[in-house]
Amino acid sequence: MNPKAIFWFRRDLRLNDNHGLFTALAQHSSVLPIFIFDSEILEKLPKNDARVSFIYQRLKTLNKSLGANRQIQTFHGTPKDIFTKLITDHAIKAVYTNHDYEPYATNRDLGIKNVLNQKKIEFKTLKDQVIFEKSEVTKDDGSPYKVYTPYSKKWLGHFNKNYIAPYPSETLLENLVEIKEQQWVSLESMGFVEADSKIAAYEIKADLIDSYEENRNTPSVAGTSRLGPYLRFGFLSIRSIVKNALKSSNNTFLKELIWREFFMQILWHFPQTVTQSFKPQYEAIKWRNNKEEFERWCQGKTGYPLVDAGMRELNQTGFMHNRVRMLVGSFLCKHLLIDWRWGEAYFAQKLHDFELSSNVSNWQWVAGCGVDAAPYFRIFNPTTQIAKFDKDHDYIKKWVPEYQELTYPKQMVDHKFARERCLETYKAALNR
DNA sequence: TTTTGAGTTGTTCGA
DNA sequence: GTCGAACAACTCAAA
Numbered sequence: 001m002n003p004k005a006i007f008w009f010r011r012d013l014r015l016n017d018n019h020g021l022f023t024a025l026a027q028h029s030s031v032l033p034i035f036i037f038d039s040e041i042l043e044k045l046p047k048n049d050a051r052v053s054f055i056y057q058r059l060k061t062l063n064k065s066l067g068a069n070r071q072i073q074t075f076h077g078t079p080k081d082i083f084t085k086l087i088t089d090h091a092i093k094a095v096y097t098n099h100d101y102e103p104y105a106t107n108r109d110l111g112i113k114n115v116l117n118q119k120k121i122e123f124k125t126l127k128d129q130v131i132f133e134k135s136e137v138t139k140d141d142g143s144p145y146k147v148y149t150p151y152s153k154k155w156l157g158h159f160n161k162n163y164i165a166p167y168p169s170e171t172l173l174e175n176l177v178e179i180k181e182q183q184w185v186s187l188e189s190m191g192f193v194e195a196d197s198k199i200a201a202y203e204i205k206a207d208l209i210d211s212y213e214e215n216r217n218t219p220s221v222a223g224t225s226r227l228g229p230y231l232r233f234g235f236l237s238i239r240s241i242v243k244n245a246l247k248s249s250n251n252t253f254l255k256e257l258i259w260r261e262f263f264m265q266i267l268w269h270f271p272q273t274v275t276q277s278f279k280p281q282y283e284a285i286k287w288r289n290n291k292e293e294f295e296r297w298c299q300g301k302t303g304y305p306l307v308d309a310g311m312r313e314l315n316q317t318g319f320m321h322n323r324v325r326m327l328v329g330s331f332l333c334k335h336l337l338i339d340w341r342w343g344e345a346y347f348a349q350k351l352h353d354f355e356l357s358s359n360v361s362n363w364q365w366v367a368g369c370g371v372d373a374a375p376y377f378r379i380f381n382p383t384t385q386i387a388k389f390d391k392d393h394d395y396i397k398k399w400v401p402e403y404q405e406l407t408y409p410k411q412m413v414d415h416k417f418a419r420e421r422c423l424e425t426y427k428a429a430l431n432r
Numbered sequence: 433t434t435t436t437g438a439g440t441t442g443t444t445c446g447a
Numbered sequence: 448g449t450c451g452a453a454c455a456a457c458t459c460a461a462a
Contacts, residue, residue, distance in 0.1 A: 139460070147439065147459055217441080259440080279458095326441065365440085377454055378442050385442090419443090423454095 001177045003032035003090055008097040009072060010035075010105075012128050012234035013058045015065065016170040019128040024096035025172035032090075033072040033176055034183075035059055036079050037190055038108075050318055050352055053195040055233060056187050070176035073183040076190050079108060083115055090179065092121055098128035098234075101264055102356050103271040129231075130238060130261045131155075131164055134268050137261075144269040145262070146278075146371045152258045159242075166239050209245055213252035219309075219321035220394035225253065226319070228353025231260070260358060266371055267357035273370070274360055275341070282369030284429040288337040296412055297332055298346060300400070303411035304382040306390060307331050309399035316399075318352035323389050329366035330380035335418040337425055340367035368426070376426040379419050 005028040007021050013035075015021070024031045037052075045052060063071045075082045086092065095116055100109065113123040127133050137155050138144055145151035187194060204225055208215075215223025230236045238257070245254040270278060277283050296302055300311035310324030320328070325347075332343045344363040348354050364370025368378075390396055393403075402408050 145460085149439065150460055255440090323441080330442090372439070372459090374441080375439095375455080375457095380441095381443060388442095427455095 001030045003030050003177050003179060004028045004093050005031045006086065006092055006095045007031050007033050008036070008095060009033060009059075010097060010100055011232060012098045013055065013062065014235055014237065015062060015173060016168075017166040017237040017239055018098070018169040018234075019167045020096045020098040020124075020126040022167035022169035022172065023124065023126055024094075025169060025175045028094070029175050030177045031096075031175050032086075032092075032179060033070070034082075034086075035072055035074045036082050037074065037076045037185065038079060039077050041104075042076075042190060042192070046349075047191055048193050048195045050195040051229070051233075051354070052192050053187065054229065054352070056192075056194075058233065058235060066173065066176065069178055070173065071178055071182065071184070073179065074185050075183060076185045080111055080115060083112055087116065087119055087121060094122040094124055096124045096126070098126050099133060100129075101133065101268045103267075103274060106271075128237075129234060130264055131242060131257075132158060132261055132265075134265060137265065144265055146266075148259065148262050148372045151262050151265075152255060155258050155261065164239055164242075166237065204241070204244055209248040209253045210250055212248075213250055216252070217323050217389055219324050219390060220392075220398070224322060226353075228351075228355065232353060232355050260355070263357040263361040266361055273364065274356065277367075277369035278364055278371050279369050279373070281430055282367070285337075285369075286425060286429065287339040289339055289342070290336065293336050293412065294332075294338055294342055296409075297328070297336060297338070301409050301412075302331065303409040304331065305393075305396045305400050305403040305408075306386050307382050308403075309390075309396045312399040314347075314350050318350060320351070321395070323385075324395075325362070326366060327380050327382060327385050329363060331382055333363075333367040334379045334422040335382075335413055335415070337422060340364060340369065376430070377423060379422055381415060383415065 005024050007024040012018055012020065021033075042052065059072055059074060066072070083095070095112075097109075100106070109123075109125065116123045132155060135142065135144065137151060137158055139150075145154070204227065208223070208225060212223065212225070215221050217223075227236065227241065231238065231241070242254065242257060245251070245257060266273065266278075297307075297311065300308035300315065302308055306324065307328050310320050310328045313324070314320040329340075329343055332338050333340050340363040344359055347359055347363070348356070351359070361370055365373045368374055368376035386393070386396070396403055400408070
């Protein structure tokens with residue numbers, strides 16, 4: 001059957017509870033599902049990027065469950081070129097997709113909308129990856145929140161008033177169709193190789209949310225959800241995760257999901273924060289930006305075992321425990337006085353759960369220059385943090401087994417000295 | 433418009 | 448070892 005509409009998968013790689021997919025299938029009896037490996041994004045990634053493999057594997061899995069004649073068609077190129085060809089070859093009436101709030105994506109979508117509208121084809125976009133988006137949770141005067149706590153209170157108030165039902169897209173899949181010239185691009189044909197991505201199972205354990213508050217700060221314990229990659233690429237719907245979170249009387253985990261949406265609306269309202277400090281006066285900081293020191297930080301050879309353990313966990317697995325992310329971030333920006341943008345870029349390249357809004361805002365938080373940021377004089381002590389969160393050195397031993405041996409490097413900078421240097425540098429920048 | 437209270441995750445110092 | 452205050456003001460949110 002000839003397709004009348006297209007559903008464009010992006011970061012919503014699932015068939016159930018998918019708002020855009022549901023809307024497309026409810027409104028059209030012949031919907032072509034597609035995914036585009038955007039060449040502009042891929043060309044910036046290493047050929048063994050685990051996240052590309054992760055997406056690729058997921059598409060294969062989805063197609064397996066869809067069966068014959070309704071396969072997701074995959075393309076490699078620029079979305080503009082792909083759509084231009086698709087709407088020339090087929091009598092498409094509408095294209096559906098879910099919202100993406102990142103600056104690159106909003107620009108790209110604007111371009112696609114223009115291409116489609118010129119041919120009188122509708123471009124319909126739906127909210128899917130968050131409970132509340134854009135300006136749905138604002139101050140009473142309509143302006144965006146810049147502080148988390150009042151945002152979270154307003155968020156919860158809205159949530160209690162508006163039950164968010166799932167979208168049963170999985171019940172309408174018979175409306176999916178293929179095109180005659182079936183499309184599937186292989187990873188190899190795009191110049192990529194299959195990566196050994198150690199991205200674990202993504203079912204959230206029942207007791208994890210109950211004990212989340214207690215366990216989440218101990219890096220040697222599996223107390224965090226590790227849902228990041230699945231949320232990033234939409235293997236799971238946020239509505240189902242929130243529903244799970246609500247089963248617990250402890251809302252610490254739910255609050256983390258609200259942080260995610262807080263940062264997403266910040267990115268939406270303040271896209272310049274991808275490259276600029278939210279607080280402009282922090283642009284005056286005279287970063288030292290020593291390349292050799294940066295390299296030691298990247299490799300996990302600072303001589304501070306908990307910092308090094310975190311960086312090595314990141315390098316080896318594409319994941320770092322949240323508690324340690326704060327410490328290595330503080331160490332880079334404050335002990336070494338290296339620009340938060342360098343750290344942000346390194347995390348972006350390495351983290352399997354990389355999410356632009358969270359990465360940027362959290363790096364700005366740790367540097368002190370962001371929304372609701374840590375005060376600049378709050379400097380993590382890389383030794384005290386061990387006593388507090390890795391008392392028995394379980395985490396350190398796992399990633400830095402040689403930490404007590406002679407081969408382990410000396411501390412690359414003295415804590416007290418670095419702390420005072422940092423305070424002076426920040427004070428000078430802020431004219432205090 | 434003005435005022436008031438509050439603000440993710442810490443550290444250090446001195447009693 | 449433990450506890451509270453200071454760090455340093457500033458900005459935000461809401462009454």
